[in-house]
Amino acid sequence: MSTIAPQSQPHAVIAPRPKGMLIDGQWVEAVSGQRFSVENPAKRTLIADVPRAAAADVDRAVAAAQKAQPAWAKVVPRERGKLLLKIAEAFEARVEEMARTIALETGNALRTQARGEARGAADIFRYFGGLAGELKGETIPLGEHVLSYTRREPLGVVGAIIPWNAPVLLGALKIAPALCAGNALVLKAAEDAPLGVLLMAEICQEFLPPGVLNVLTGFGVECGGPLANHPAIRKLSFTGSTEIGKVIMRAAAERIVPVSLELGGKSPSIVYPDADEDWVVEGIIAAMRFTRQSQSCTAGSRLFLHADIFDSFLAKLKAKTSALKLGDPLDEQSDIGTIINNKQFTKVCKYVEEGLSRADATLVMGGLPPKSGPLSEGYFAIPTIFADQSNDWRLAREEIFGPVLVAIRWTDEAEAIRMANDSHYGLAAYVWTHDIGSALRTAHAIESGWVQVNQGLGQSPGHSYGGYKQSGIGREFSLEGMLDSFTQRKNVTVNLNTPRRT
Ligand code: NAI
Ligand code: MG
Secondary structure, eight states, X not given: OOOOOGXXXXXXXXXXXXXOEEETTEEEOOTTOOEEEEEETTTXXXXXXXXXXXXXXXXXXXXXXXXXXXXXXXXOHHHHHHHHHHHHHHHHHTHHHHHHHHHHHHOOOIIIIIHHHHHHHHHHXXXXXXXXXXXXXXXXXXXXXXXXXXXXXXXXXXXXXXXXXXXXXXXXXXXXXXXXXXXXXXXXXXXXXXXXXXXXXXXHHTTSOTTSEEEEEOOIIIIIHHHHTOTTOOEEEEESOHHHHHHHXXXXXXXXXXXXEEOOOOOEEEEOGGGOSHHHHHHHHHHTTGGGTTOOTTOOOEEEEEGGGHHHHXXXXXXXXXXXXXXXXXXXXXXXXXXXXXXHHHXXXXXXXXXXXXXXXXXXXXXXXXXXXXXXXXXXXXXXXXXXXXXXSHHHHSOOOSSEXXXXXXXXXXXXXXXXXXXXXEXXXXXXXXXXXXXXXXXXXXXXXXXXXXXXXXXXXXXXXXXXXXXXXXXXXXXXXXXXXXXXXXXXXXXXXXXXXX
C-alpha cells in the first residue's frame, strides 16, 4: 500500500489529514514511518493517509495502557462516568463533522446512516457515563458470622478490534464500557475506515489521562494479529467476521483470556399471512438495512414469506425498494450509498451473478451494478431480491454483506421456524404478525440472541445484544453486558467469628 499525496487529485474530496495514531496521549506515526491510504468508495479516490501500525506500535500502545491502567482503576467510578459524560457532550457538538467523515470514508449515506451513527455513538458515551455507579458487587448470605461479598474489578488492558461497517458506533461500544469499568484500552480501527475512529479518539483524549485510550490504525494480520497475541492483553473484544472471530478466539485460548465476539449473521424475517401491509414492507426494508447497502451483521437477509401473501408482498416490496435513491453518500437526497471497497463489491457481485445464473431463482428486482453512468464511478450495488423455494443454496446460507435479499415461501409455522434456525448463525431475527401468540411463540423458538417483533430497528443502548451459535459470544450493549464483558468478579470472604482479643 503506497503513501499518496492527496493534493495530487484536484477534483477529489479530501479529508483533513489525521494527526497520527493515539498512543500515551500523543499523536504519533508508526515506528516504521509507513502510512497507508484511505479511499472514498463513492468516487474510488484516495482521501487521506494514516499511520500503518505493526507489532512495534502495538507494543508501545500496550505498554502505555499498562502504565495508565492502575491509576485509572482507582479513579472513583462515578468520576470516570463524568468524564464519559463530558466526552458525550463534546461529541454531540461535533456530530455533523463526524457524520461527514463517516459518509466520506465508508460510503454510508449521510442522511439515512452516517448522521444517525454519529449521534448514536455520542449517545453510547452518555449511556455508559451514567452507569458508572452501577459497578456493584453482591453479598452472599453465608450466615451471621461471615461477611462474603464480591467486587467488580477491571480486567486490566483490553485489546479491541473493530470492522468498518459502523466504525464509530462499534468503536464507541468498546471504548465507553471498557473505560467505564476501569480498564485501559488499545483499539485497532479497521483499515477501511480509520478516519472517524481517529476523530473520536481526538474527542475522547481531551478528557482522558494519557494511555487510558490508545487507538491504532493498521491492517488485520500486521496490527490486529500482534494485538490479539500480546501477552499483556487481559481481554479481547472483537467485532467482525466469524472467520476472524475464530482466529481471535484461538489467540485468546493460548493465554486463557476472556473474549467477546460480535460476529456475522444471516438473520431471518418471518412474515405471517396477516401481515401483507405497507408498514411491514417498510419494516422489512429497514431490517434488511438496504440504506446501509445491507452491510450490517443484523441484516434480515432471509425473508420467509407466507405462501398466501408471497406474490402480493413481493410486489409491494419491489415498489418501495425501487423508490430508494442511490447516490453520493454526502448528498442529502441519497438514501443508499456504496459498498466499502472493491473486494466487498466484487464479492457482492459474484453472489448476484450466482443468483442470476440459477434456473430456479427468480429475480424480483435489481441485478448487477451499471457499467457506465454516474453510479459506475463508485462501488454502488443495486438492491436485489431473489425469490426461490429453497433455504439451502449459498445465497440463503452465507453472509453476503451486501443488498441481496432472498425470499423463501412457507406454509407451516413449524417449518418456517425450522428453516429460520437452519443456519450456523444466530444473531438477529424479525417476526411480523398481528397475532401476539404466534409472534411470541416464534420469537421464543428462534435461535438468535436478538429478536424484534413488528419492527426492524437497530440496537438501543440497554438491549442485550449478541449472538447465538457462530454469531458470537458475550454481550456489550447493556449494563449487564459491561459487567460481564469488562469486569471480573472477586469474592472476598471474611470470618467475623475470630476470637476476641482481650
Ligand atoms: P474482518 O473480520 O476480516 O475484519 C474485521 C477487523 O478484523 C478489521 O479491523 C481487520 O483489520 C481485523 N482483522 C482481520 N484479520 C485479522 C487477523 N488475522 N488478526 C487480527 N485482526 C484481524 O472483515 P472484512 O475482511 O473486512 O470483511 C469480510 C466479511 O466479514 C464481510 O463480507 C462480512 O461478511 C463480514 N463482516 C462482518 C461484520 C459484522 O459486523 N458482523 C463486520 C465486517 C465484516
Ligand atoms: Mg478479512
